[in-house]
Each structure stands twice: as structure tokens, then as C-alpha cells.
Amino acid sequence: MGFEERNTWAFLVISVVSYTTYVVLVLRSAAGGPLVDAPYQQYLLGTIGAAILVAIVVSIGIRIAIAVRDDDAEQGADQRDREISAFGSRMGQSFMVIGGVAAMLMAMAEWDWFWIANVIYLCFALSGLTESIARIAAYRGGLPQW
Amino acid sequence: MVRPTRVTNRIRTLRFEHSEMTQADLAKRIGATRQTVIAIEQGKYSPTLEMAFQIASVFGVPLDDVFQYPTSLENTP
Numbered sequence A: 001m002g003f004e005e006r007n008t009w010a011f012l013v014i015s016v017v018s019y020t021t022y023v024v025l026v027l028r029s030a031a032g033g034p035l036v037d038a039p040y041q042q043y044l045l046g047t048i049g050a051a052i053l054v055a056i057v058v059s060i061g062i063r064i065a066i067a068v069r070d071d072d073a074e075q076g077a078d079q080r081d082r083e084i085s086a087f088g089s090r091m092g093q094s095f096m097v098i099g100g101v102a103a104m105l106m107a108m109a110e111w112d113w114f115w116i117a118n119v120i121y122l123c124f125a126l127s128g129l130t131e132s133i134a135r136i137a138a139y140r141g142g143l144p145q146w
Numbered sequence B: 001m002v003r004p005t006r007v008t009n010r011i012r013t014l015r016f017e018h019s020e021m022t023q024a025d026l027a028k029r030i031g032a033t034r035q036t037v038i039a040i041e042q043g044k045y046s047p048t049l050e051m052a053f054q055i056a057s058v059f060g061v062p063l064d065d066v067f068q069y070p071t072s073l074e075n076t077p
Helices: A003-030 A040-068 A079-108 A113-141 B011-017 B023-030 B034-041 B049-059
Strands: none
Touching: A003 A040, A003 A079, A003 A113, A040 A079, A040 A113, A040 B049, A079 A113, A079 B034, B011 B034, B011 B049, B023 B049
């Protein structure tokens, strides 16, 4: 397994763990009361920030681990990695659009800010999840020929 | 519609004919990862035209000695 594929697996796990942590923290802080009153902001920013930091640290760790093994052929990205990356981005992009449009409509309908922020975060998480799964599927089974 | 690649290749055979060249050696010579060479050999990835020429160049053979594509007659059911 090359660097890019390991990175993709790491990103998938980090995305799932960070979003699940966020949901658990918000539900616990709501304590059975209305969700819109829960202090979600700190958890939202905290889990996104932590996910980014952990992803950077894990990526550096993977690169060091490969370098220690002195496996030159597994370093860096090549043409196939770039094609798989572009394919994954295309797959995940739809959720970003859905999230943006949903947030826009919710803002126009004057929904609570809690729901607007959360629909964006949910679609952001789904986008990352879809992208990672698409990339792993392409690494394992090959890129689809349209 | 998703379909597997129809491009076949003789890379594995050519590697063994060239002093049992390893996948890692071939990858290094064409500037790719070993995983990409494995994916090409297994028919899971069709390389770019440039990479295909690089592979043929490593083995010192014409492109169609390395890669084959079924003609339309062969595909007729």
C-alpha cells in the first residue's frame, strides 16, 4: 500500500471519528433539552481543528514510516494517484453543493443558526467520507472507465 | 457506465525476460509507484500514453509488444 492510499485510509478514519465525536458531544451537552440550545460552536470548531491537526500528524507519521523502510517506490504521488484523487474529489463534491444549497435555503427560511451550521458540517463530513470511499474503491478495484 | 479496462499487457512476462526485473525497479525507472505497476499488470489501471511509452522504452520494444487492445471483430458476440 502506497503513501497516498494509506493517507486516504487515515483520512477516512479521522473523518468518521471526528464527526461522531462531535455528534456525541452535542447530544450530551443538550442533555435531553432542545438541540438548538446546545453549545455546539466550540465542539464544531474543536473537532474540525483536531481532525486537521491529527490528519497532518498522521500523514507525517506515514511518510516517516515509509522513509524508515527506505522504500523509494512508495514515496510520493504519481499519475495514477492524481487521477484517483481527482475521481474522489468529483464524487465528494456533490455533497458540498447539496450542503451549500441547503444552507442557503435554510437561511432564507430563517431557520435557527444551529441547523444551518450543522447541515453544512454534515455535508462537509459526507463529502469527505464519499471522497475517501471512492478513492479506496479506485485503489482496490481500479478507476472506472466511463 | 463503469466497466473494467480492456487493455491487456505483457509487462510481467517482459520483466522476467529482462533479468527478472522487479516491479519496484520498473516503477523507479518510469517514475511511478510500485502500486501503479502492480495495478497496470493486473489490468486495474490503464496508464497514460506517455507512461505506456516509457514502459515500452524500458524493455526496448514497440508499444504494441507491451500493450494490446482487442479489435472490434474480436469483440463481436
